[in-house]
Amino acid sequence: MIQSQIATGVPWQRTVGAVVLAIIVSGVVLAVAHMNPFQAYGALVSGAFFTPLAIGTTLADALPLMLVGVGVAITFQAGLVNIGGEAQYVVGSIAAALVGIAFAHMAGPLHIALALLAAMVAGAILGLVPGVLKAYFSVNEIVSTLMLSYASVYFANYLLQAGPMSVSPYLQQSANIPASAIIPALIPGTQISWGLLLAPAAALGVAWFLRQTRTGFSIRMMGQNLSAARYAGAPVGILTVVALTLAGALGGLGGGVEVLGNFHVLYDSFADNYGFDAFVVALMARNNPWGVLLVALLFGALESGGSAMQASTGVTAAMIDVVEGLIIFFIAADRIVAWATDRRRARAGSGTSPAEEVQA
């Protein structure tokens, strides 16, 4: 059952194991290609963390993943397979850029707040739609969110290449965001804006919501056991809409923060797969909002460290895609890891039976 596995998340031992295995196997790949893996990894780590600029790039790369990922984690906790992070991120970016460009004479903080609010509303609508379709028309949310993601990316391409947001037929990007809507840098000279603080705020808020509110409790209930949730009187349809809408709002916020705090302009291919990466991030973090921040940081470090590695050692940054791909592969290949760990546990006398593995 994909649903129930996603609601439970990947055990953290397996996540750590997958990361370690991926690093080792990538190292072997490098060695086979006559490159020194220690040197490459050294460059990667220093390129991700060792200078303020590097840390800034790492955090900037991680921030959208954090916000989108925390949103995706809510839907996973509800047992919904939401692949719509991409769509919500994209429309959030568009909405923030539109508001940023349109109201050029507003006071700074208000302008930023309005643009971010627009981003959240736009993202929320793209969560609401698959939510309503799922809850009241039994449309599979995997399909609807995935399709919306493609539709959003193409819509953005249209807007920027030939549509109303395009400033020139040769330059596929929007007008620059006016200064009043730009989120100021938190640390001058780096890519980190004050928007970074939204990530821990979102994690805190979502963790609190899921743990401390009646609605959050019901959402977790339905993710863990739908029949029990119905028996307990949880309004499953409404909760589906709520979870997807909240996720959408956070996804939209991720896009808005990226445009206003980092790019300062909207150009095509700005989405860069954040929506889909956030899916993996949430899964690896066991849908724990604080875990999402950590895993997103790892992905951010791989991105920024990868560029540095390419610059200083000549190892192509595409190697980072190999590492990320292997991480995902080893998480997906959970049967291998589960088999190895369960064998040991079974001999020790406290393991789950292989029967449960087979029936799972």
Added chain:
Amino acid sequence: MEGEAVPTNPALRVRGLVKRFPGVVANDGVSIDLLPGEVHAVLGENGAGKSTLMEMVYGRYAPDAGAMELGGRPYVPQTARDAIRAGVGMVHQHFLLIPAFTVAENIVLGAEPRRGPLYDEAAAERNVAELAKRYGLAVDPGALVRDLPVGLRQRVEILKAFYRDARVLILDEPTAALTVGEAAELFTAMRQFAAQGIAIAFVTHKLDEVMRVSDRVSVMRRGKMVLSGKPTSQTDPGELARLMIGRELAPPRRARTGSAGAPVLETRGLTVPASLGSPGLVAVDLAVRAGEVVGLAGVEGNGQGALVSALSGVLPASGGAILLDARDMTRTSAAVRVERGLAVIPADRQEEGLVLSFTVAENIALRHFRRPPFSHGPILDWAAIRRRAAELVQAYDVRPPAPEAYAANLSGGNQQKVILAREVSGEPRAVVAAQPTRGLDILATDFVHRRLLELRDRGCAVLLVSLDLDEIFALSDRIAVIVRGQIVAWREAAATTPEEVGALMLSAIQEHAEEGADAS
């Protein structure tokens, strides 16, 4: 080779096995002999150490001390594979079958007949058909396992063991998931295996099954063998129960103190459309009065599930009405029904009654979190929830008495206690208890029964839905019989017999069976 008449050499001899787990000695010097051709019941309460013993025989746990012999030779299995190779087969409660494979493929998997380098499907199906015939287990070798009901899947498991020439067959609580009819077929088959010289270890906690099918019986309590291989004909259920639980157990007091009051839980013409595997409900009229237990008797799959779901609010009614204290609640949500005082103990405690990955405290709050003291406005009060959970695990003797323990880690009996605590501790107006003791051992069953009778004595209306006629008769004041979604008869419990009710349950079943619809 009749094992009980002539003492033969045991097929399996176990001497002084010890297995320690952190904090508990699961097996403490356990010895047992299994003779060829006998059904040897291994009886004990949940947690007595039966499964640990069998897993050591099957090579899955390594004993800390003790020795085993198989056919007179030392037997030290390191893995289940060693056990299978030595001729020991085990059928677990959870099956190890591949649903997408056929019966034959599942059985021969790992020891496939070949023609040249290729899998010989025809030979596999032929071999399996022969094997099935020899052991009197009818199965279709070409059927996909995922299409089979539980009873047939179990046969596939047993055949898998025999295909690997098992001479010792361990059946771990084999009737837990079976219908009454399937269990009866299994017992017939077990006698047939014994007649072929197989030594069968029949692990169970059900006394009636022991009396019915076994040649000899051994009883375990708290990791020790307290009765070793006594011929079943020389013992009786009373003695076995005493040995199992270590003391006398008086039957719960059934006699009603007051007389029944006004109707509390009623259905009028309640109708639910038929769906896959369920006949639905056809104009069901029920009235459960304050201070009485109404037992709903019926063969499994005759609409009991639809009734419980319709009452709890999970399944919408297509016609008729449900009333609680004369107030219509046909269209109200499950949440509102909880608040009006309708408690429901679902038949499937793991799939519906609990969220296994939640803690005991979260499960205690599962249906009552919308109101004080568990929440104030939209915010939950975890301190209050934990406090209440701590009180309830004490009062209901849940072990371990830890509100933060995960429900998945509790035994079946303790899981049921958590559900019971949640549902009945708030003085409900009516309780719907579906199969409240399925799979529970004697002590846990007794606990549940006493609580239900206490509720009745305090004026609660209790609807008991059970497949177990003994349970219906032990608790009910009145008995309704359901067949194909209809109530076909009402009886005063004092004025009827299990035989009469049993006949009523089967009255309309024959035509049912002829139509080929299954009752699961």
